Amino acid sequence: MDIRDLTGEAVAAITVRAARSALTTLGTVLGITTLVITLGIAATAGNQIVGRFDELTATAVTVEVPENDQEIVAWDALDRVTRLRGVVAAAALAESKESANLSVRSNLLIDPTRVTAQTLTVVAASPGLPGAARGRMVQGRFFDSGHVARRDEVVVVGEQAAKMLGITRVDRAPAVFIGDHAYTVIGILGGLRREQSLSSAIMVPPTIGRRFGLRHVTRVLVTTSLGAAELIARQAPTALSPGDEGMLQVIAQTSPTRARDAVQNDVNALFLILGLVSLVVGAVGIANVTLVTVMERTGEIGLRRALGAARRHIAAQFLLESTLIGLTGGVIGASLGIVAIVAVSAAKEWTPVLDVRLGLAAPVAGAVVGLLAGLYPALRAARMEPVDALR
Amino acid sequence: MPEPVIELEGICKEFPTDPPVRALSDVRLRVERSDYLAIVGPSGSGKSTLLNVLGLLDVPTSGSYRLDGVETTALGDGARTRLRGSRIGFVFQSFHLLSRRTVVENTMLAEIYGGQSRRGRRERALAALDRVGLGHRAGFPPERLSGGERQRAAIARALLGEPSLLLCDEPTGNLDSRNTDAVLDLFDELREQGMTIVVITHENEVSERAVRRVRITDGVLAEE
Ligand SMILES: Nc1ncnc2c1ncn2[C@@H]1O[C@H](COP(=O)(O)OP(=O)(O)OP(=O)(O)O)[C@@H](O)[C@H]1O
Ligand SMILES: [Mg+2]
Numbered sequence: 299m300d301i302r303d304l305t306g307e308a309v310a311a312i313t314v315r316a317a318r319s320a321l322t323t324l325g326t327v328l329g330i331t332t333l334v335i336t337l338g339i340a341a342t343a344g345n346q347i348v349g350r351f352d353e354l355t356a357t358a359v360t361v362e363v364p365e366n367d368q369e370i371v372a373w374d375a376l377d378r379v380t381r382l383r384g385v386v387a388a389a390a391l392a393e394s395k396e397s398a399n400l401s402v403r404s405n406l407l408i409d410p411t412r413v414t415a416q417t418l419t420v421v422a423a424s425p426g427l428p429g430a431a432r433g434r435m436v437q438g439r440f441f442d443s444g445h446v447a448r449r450d451e452v453v454v455v456g457e458q459a460a461k462m463l464g465i466t467r468v469d470r471a472p473a474v475f476i477g478d479h480a481y482t483v484i485g486i487l488g489g490l491r492r493e494q495s496l497s498s499a500i501m502v503p504p505t506i507g508r509r510f511g512l513r514h515v516t517r518v519l520v521t522t523s524l525g526a527a528e529l530i531a532r533q534a535p536t537a538l539s540p541g542d543e544g545m546l547q548v549i550a551q552t553s554p555t556r557a558r559d560a561v562q563n564d565v566n567a568l569f570l571i572l573g574l575v576s577l578v579v580g581a582v583g584i585a586n587v588t589l590v591t592v593m594e595r596t597g598e599i600g601l602r603r604a605l606g607a608a609r610r611h612i613a614a615q616f617l618l619e620s621t622l623i624g625l626t627g628g629v630i631g632a633s634l635g636i637v638a639i640v641a642v643s644a645a646k647e648w649t650p651v652l653d654v655r656l657g658l659a660a661p662v663a664g665a666v667v668g669l670l671a672g673l674y675p676a677l678r679a680a681r682m683e684p685v686d687a688l689r
Numbered sequence: 690m691p692e693p694v695i696e697l698e699g700i701c702k703e704f705p706t707d708p709p710v711r712a713l714s715d716v717r718l719r720v721e722r723s724d725y726l727a728i729v730g731p732s733g734s735g736k737s738t739l740l741n742v743l744g745l746l747d748v749p750t751s752g753s754y755r756l757d758g759v760e761t762t763a764l765g766d767g768a769r770t771r772l773r774g775s776r777i778g779f780v781f782q783s784f785h786l787l788s789r790r791t792v793v794e795n796t797m798l799a800e801i802y803g804g805q806s807r808r809g810r811r812e813r814a815l816a817a818l819d820r821v822g823l824g825h826r827a828g829f830p831p832e833r834l835s836g837g838e839r840q841r842a843a844i845a846r847a848l849l850g851e852p853s854l855l856l857c858d859e860p861t862g863n864l865d866s867r868n869t870d871a872v873l874d875l876f877d878e879l880r881e882q883g884m885t886i887v888v889i890t891h892e893n894e895v896s897e898r899a900v901r902r903v904r905i906t907d908g909v910l911a912e913e
Binding site: 299300302303307310314597598600601602603604605606607608609611683684685688 | 741744781789802
């Protein structure tokens, strides 16, 4: 049998029952549309999430300074980093084990029934910290070089620490007691996007930090402009500690893809299952209608057998019919899906991510669904005995 | 002497029901080329069963059936199907035309399962339609034809591919007397052109027009 004759018969059988064929494709259209939309939206949305991840991680450089009796990085070495091209903000921090668990008390609440003293971490920081840690001053201000030079007894508390201490405003210059000594709170630092642990810490100027054993810089935070992180990661150690750069450990997020992949895979898996379920529903629809069609066309099957059609010819025709119906559903579904992705992206002001392979695979998936759905009905049709089919 | 078109020898057909039904019993029949044979008999006598055997749609339980000299009872399903497609044209009581496909498309259907070339198929189909006097209805769907025209379209389909045998099961069963006459006139013409025709019928009008008549009663065939 000529393949063109086979195709002609299948196409004729579909178009002769145009309304039914259209309704039969509906399930596949829905399934493929769902699949294309979900995959496309997942890719598009995933790309937006990635955008946020990338912006943060691609601009962060951290330099770890090993603990040492000698000073490896001087506090004023930070100026040399700040002057590097591509550095947006930089700050030096000093932390130690001894200063990690200090008893801090606020003078606002003196309630003997409550434990008002909190165990908090005290960190010495240079004035550039809010910018370097990508935070903002919730209240008041951060200490500046003047405070540092004058050795003012001022502190900035992290947002979390402020809550624990009951400090809500700084305009009346509240004080906190670290140990027995009082310090004036001049600001609350919050909204940290890096070094979020600082939210529950007390920041003191380096000149005050000496009292808590925070003599030497232990960490430098640098925020760079986009794309400059790699260069800064190479230049920062030399700028911070000429001659001893080998002792410094630089952390820069070189491959943000891991975070991206994890998020995208989760989203995709969920959406994929949804789409596949819809496809199965579509396949069941095609199988159902094709089976009904086979039963209705028993006489036609008998006639074709009488005209010399072998069993495989009958099977091939019904398989081709259901495959073409699936393919049509796939093409329509892919088109609808792509239109929907573009529409949603436009509404959300996203950049639509359209994978060409998706546009090609969707019709193929539809055809495969049709083919699988047609297997059983085609087998039933081929198995009919001509005598019974003609009765 | 030329090979007979049909040569049945001791054909039996038993249906394995409980109790078994013996629908054909030791049937012996020769049909020569250009014969016009009518098979008559009461309902349930085995006429359709015999036609199914003759049309290679069913295999007999025992006996020998030679079609154009080819022993068919030993053939496999595929070979039987090919032989059926190439040697036998069927005409059914209920026409079996595909709805909403034109008359000429319905006629061309007879060629798609054989090895014939696609080239000239439409012309051959139109020629077959002319032969049954339906050339002017080639573009019509069967729904818009009269009963007689439908049966003539079905006969044109059966004639396409030059079969050696035209097998008709109650070809006028669904037709009024005027249309019946038209179809019977057509059979006369075809026979004059050398076609071999076997018609199953219970109508006297039809069987009387045939050259030869056999009667089947309870599966036993007898010449009249
Ligand atoms: N598949 C079958 N299984 C069992 N018995 C059958 C089968 N087909 C036919 N028969 C029986 O064989 C006998 C002959 O049937 P057949 O159909 O050949 O009769 P017929 O002469 O064509 O009758 P009618 O004129 O009513 O069409 C009947 O008794 C019928 O019941
Ligand atoms: Mg019958």
